[in-house]
Amino acid sequence: MDLPTYQDVVDASMVLDSVAHHTPIQTSRILDHELGVRVYVKCENFQRMGAFKFRGGYNAISHYRKHAVDGVGLNHVLTYSSGNHAQAIALASSMHGVKSTIIMPTDAPILKIRATESYGGNIVYYDRYREGRDEVAERVRMTLPPAGTVFIPPYDHRHVIAGQGTVGKEFIEDMQSASVALDYIFVCVGGGGLISGICLAAHALSPSTKIIGVEPEAGNDAQQSLERGRVVRIETPITIADGAQTQHLGELTFAIMSEHVTRIITVTDEELVDGMRFFGETMKMVVEPTGCLGLAGLRKMAKGGEIPKGSNCGVVISGGNIDLKRYCHLISQSK
Incomplete structure (x- = not known):
């Protein structure tokens, strides 16, 4: 299998230079206090067309x-x-x-x-x-x-994965420039293109960083796949995270994730709406449900005592494309 490499990510970064936005990293003292860790949020909702894709x-x-x-x-x-x-x-x-x-x-x-x-x-x-x-x-x-x-498929493609990997390259290099070493990066998982690309960058630039994938509870095919050591196929999951309604990982993404992903966890749709509310009310950002997977995963693990206090935790917001009527409906229906 001809897997993409970190050099492919480097090459992609040169292709995307001055074309893609170098997205910002945001922080929140409220979130840090709530979780007892330092959280750094990579905002791909500010990317061109509103997502890392x-x-x-x-x-x-x-x-x-x-x-x-x-x-x-x-x-x-x-x-x-x-x-x-x-x-x-x-x-x-x-x-x-x-x-x-x-x-x-x-x-x-x-x-x-x-x-x-x-x-x-x-x-x-x-x-x-x-x-x-x-x-x-x-x-x-x-x-x-x-x-x-x-x-050109959505995720199981050498140059697609390499392009998504520039998210991780930027994130880690920007943090290193600020003298911060990320202990964890929480990433949404659909078909695995984003997390696979980030794995390639992290393995090359910050090998001690743990990569945690987060997917909807209704569609945990990635979690099952890594546990069983083979690609597991499921029915199309019913979840508000439309970007993660995939039925299976790709061959390339599964191979990379099997080697580099520390763990896959799942969260509920309710937890995603909580994340949308937090981003909107506290960080003043509109984030689509899929984009909240990383934050929801971090909150779940931190509150469960699975993340050491004071850890440096990266969270990737994958996108912010959601109809405002739908956004307001989901927020208004939450507790």
Whole structure:
């Protein structure tokens, strides 16, 4: 298996330099006091198109633009996504001057659908509870030009993983510049692209840092996979964390996670809403449910006495793309 390496992450950082935003790291004395640790939040909700996915999408398309696809230049990108990867591919394709077709579930957040369309993406819908997206992608692929078309999956792709890894590279290097060594990094887990890329960066730059993956309780396929030593497939989980409604890890992401992830934990939708409320009320940020997985995981472990007091804990906010009506509804329904 040709796994991506840290050098791929370094190469991606050069591709993304001056293209992707170097996102800020925020802190909260209230959160530190609540948990008894020092928390550093990497805000990918401030990334272009509102999520870390831009990094991987742009890096992958850039790679294909430099290399011939079926003997001709790249002219069309196909993918599937519930929303953030869709927006990333649509935007990055437009920036590279190529067309994009994105297969999206019928129940994808309307905000993400509209954004994908505004970036120039052509959307094909499917029922995620009745249809397999790989089969749908194959049918759509047959309708596209055979030459110059490439399929870029949301996470199980060398250059996508490398692009996402720049989140970890930036995070660790910025903390090291401030003379802070991260003891933990808490990362959301869907298909595993983000956490895999961060693992590559952490292993190279800060090998003592423990990487904790956090996924919805309703869809703990990653947790099961690492426990059983093989990729476990599940039914599409029902959770408000639409970015983590994946059914299984990828071959590449599973291999990297098996070697470098310290632990996978799960949290409830209620805990995600608590995180949305905290980010909104205390840190003045709109964060989508999936983006709250890292914070919810840290809170769960810290309050359970599983994190030593005074530890330096990194949390990655993966994105902030949520319809405000939906955001207000979730917040208003919480306790």
